[in-house]
Amino acid sequence: MTSRPAPPLLAGRVLEISFATFTPQITVHSERQLTVEIIAGEGVGFSDTVEYEVVAVRDDVIVLSWQEHIGSTVVHVLDLGSSRVYTAVTPAKGGFMRLTGRLEVKSET
Numbered sequence: 243m244t245s246r247p248a249p250p251l252l253a254g255r256v257l258e259i260s261f262a263t264f265t266p267q268i269t270v271h272s273e274r275q276l277t278v279e280i281i282a283g284e285g286v287g288f289s290d291t292v293e294y295e296v297v298a299v300r301d302d303v304i305v306l307s308w309q310e311h312i313g314s315t316v317v318h319v320l321d322l323g324s325s326r327v328y329t330a331v332t333p334a335k336g337g338f339m340r341l342t343g344r345l346e347v348k349s350e351t
Contacts (some may be wrong), residue, residue, distance in 0.1 A: 248277075251296055251306070256349035257320075259327050261341050266346070268306075276308070278316075310334070320345060 257268040262284030271291070272277045279289040294308040302323035311314045313334030318327055322345070329341040 251304070254349065255347065258346045259318075259329075259343045260346070261329075261343040276306075278310070323331075333344050 243307075251270045253270055253272050254294075255270045257283070257351050259266050259268070261283075264285055265281050267279050267281045269277055269279075275291060276294050277289060277291040280286050288345060290310045290312070291308055292308040296307075297305045299308045300304060302321065304320050304322070305317065306320055307315070309315040315332045317330045319329070320327055325346045327341075327343045329339075329343065331339040331341065333339065335345075
């Protein structure tokens with residue numbers, strides 16, 4: 243009998259990512275919905291609840307992506323083992339951003 247792997251992002255998990263110029267907090271509501279909120283720095287006060295996709299690359303690395311209602315697309319590679327995040331963003335206003343940051347799990351389920 244094979245066991246099914248646990249989802250990489252469980253409902254109730256709260257993640258905080260420290261980038262150089264801003265800090266988003268991600269709250270997972272379900273296997274398909276999360277809220278992202280900028281809690282410090284540039285864009286503070288922005289909040290959006292979106293549907294997301296997640297792919298487990300291996301036990302401690304996942305790819306998390308979503309499109310915000312304003313049109314921005316966000317893709318995070320979350321390295322849970324090293325607490326690092328590698329991010330690519332296409333802002334709604336145009337352009338392309340690459341970011342790296344520090345990941346902190348603020349709440350487990």
